[in-house]
Amino acid sequence: MNNYLTWAGTQPVYLGDIDFMQDAVKQAVLLLIRSMANDADATPNVILQGVDFAASTAYQLTWTDGVVVLDGEILPISAGSLPRESGDVPYFHVVSTTSGSRTFKDGQTHDCFETRVATIDMNSADGVAVTSVARLPHISSNVTLSSGAATGNFITGADLRRKSDAWYLYMYISVASGENVVAGTVTFNAANGVTREIYDSIDEGGFPVIIAVPSATKYANAWCRIHKGANLTITLEIMGSTSITMSEAAAAVINTVIPKSS
Numbered sequence: 327m328n329n330y331l332t333w334a335g336t337q338p339v340y341l342g343d344i345d346f347m348q349d350a351v352k353q354a355v356l357l358l359i360r361s362m363a364n365d366a367d368a369t370p371n372v373i374l375q376g377v378d379f380a381a382s383t384a385y386q387l388t389w390t391d392g393v394v395v396l397d398g399e400i401l402p403i404s405a406g407s408l409p410r411e412s413g414d415v416p417y418f419h420v421v422s423t424t425s426g427s428r429t430f431k432d433g434q435t436h437d438c439f440e441t442r443v444a445t446i447d448m449n450s451a452d453g454v455a456v457t458s459v460a461r462l463p464h465i466s467s468n469v470t471l472s473s474g475a476a477t478g479n480f481i482t483g484a485d486l487r488r489k490s491d492a493w494y495l496y497m498y499i500s501v502a503s504g505e506n507v508v509a510g511t512v513t514f515n516a517a518n519g520v521t522r523e524i525y526d527s528i529d530e531g532g533f534p535v536i537i538a539v540p541s542a543t544k545y546a547n548a549w550c551r552i553h554k555g556a557n558l559t560i561t562l563e564i565m566g567s568t569s570i571t572m573s574e575a576a577a578a579v580i581n582t583v584i585p586k587s588s
Contacts, residue, residue, distance in 0.1 A: 327354040356398045363462055369398035371418075371454050373461040377403060378522070387416060387446075394444050396420055396454055403444040416446050417453030469524065471514050473562075478510020484562060486514065486528065486584075493528055495550070495562065497580035499537060506570045508537060508548070508578075511563040520560060530554045533585050537568055539578045546570045552584070 328350035330343060356369075363372045376392025387410040392403050396418055403418075410416065426439035446456065473484040484497040499508060514520055532551040539545070548568040553561045570578065 359395050371459045401444040416456045419445050419453050421445050473512040476512040480508045481510045481512050484512045493584040499578040501570050501572050501578050503574050508568045509564050514560040535580045535582050537578050539576050541576045
């Protein structure tokens with residue numbers, strides 16, 4: 327990052343020095359955005375946070391508060407809504423307002439503060455089509471999703487934990503004395519913190535697992551399946567049945583990485 331150097335000894339300061347400092351910050355921010363977005367474009371466009379869209383049956387487009395980058399400039403955007411006919415394309419625009427009036431030595435008056443924000447409307451002139459702006463993934467490296475309702479009388483709970491871009495399944499199972507035919511499902515839903523990005527980052531499909539009973543040094547092979555349904559609901563299911571015979575009741579666990587789709 328470029329820096330404005332200061333020295334003792336009554337250093338003269340000019341307006342161009344302020345421009346240099348502002349440009350240095352802009353350049354550093356731009357380089358950071360390029361690296362985060364993995365985009366070599368000189369002035370990338372990207373949604374950093376929020377700006378979640380929804381369209382009602384009455385063709386009313388709504389969006390949430392957020393932060394966007396337009397032509398390499400970071401801008402806040404407030405929640406809003408506007409009418410939208412089927413097929414209409416919304417556009418991002420930059421709105422600039424000035425304030426901070428100052429009277430200069432030559433008698434002229436100028437605003438010295440500029441506030442810039444992003445907005446959305448249906449005017450294509452000088453706008454950036456919303457459909458062309460990528461969304462920057464920002465899932466934390468470490469996320470834990472705790473389960474909601476479980477079925478089958480065996481599953482007492484489960485976690486999906488994201489570590490270093492991989493998802494791990496931790497399922498907790500209660501087995502009774504005698505033969506246990508372990509089967510059931512556990513559901514994660516929006517109320518348990520499942521966001522759209524988290525939902526999209528978990529792959530659907532089946533994979534083998536081992537049910538371990540640490541206290542009895544017992545193991546059983548099983549098969550799990552992740553099903554992704556509507557309303558950001560993820561259902562994790564033990565497929566088929568897995569038999570575990572115990573001399574006394576104990577706690578069992580599944581601890582495995584969830585494979586990524588090829």
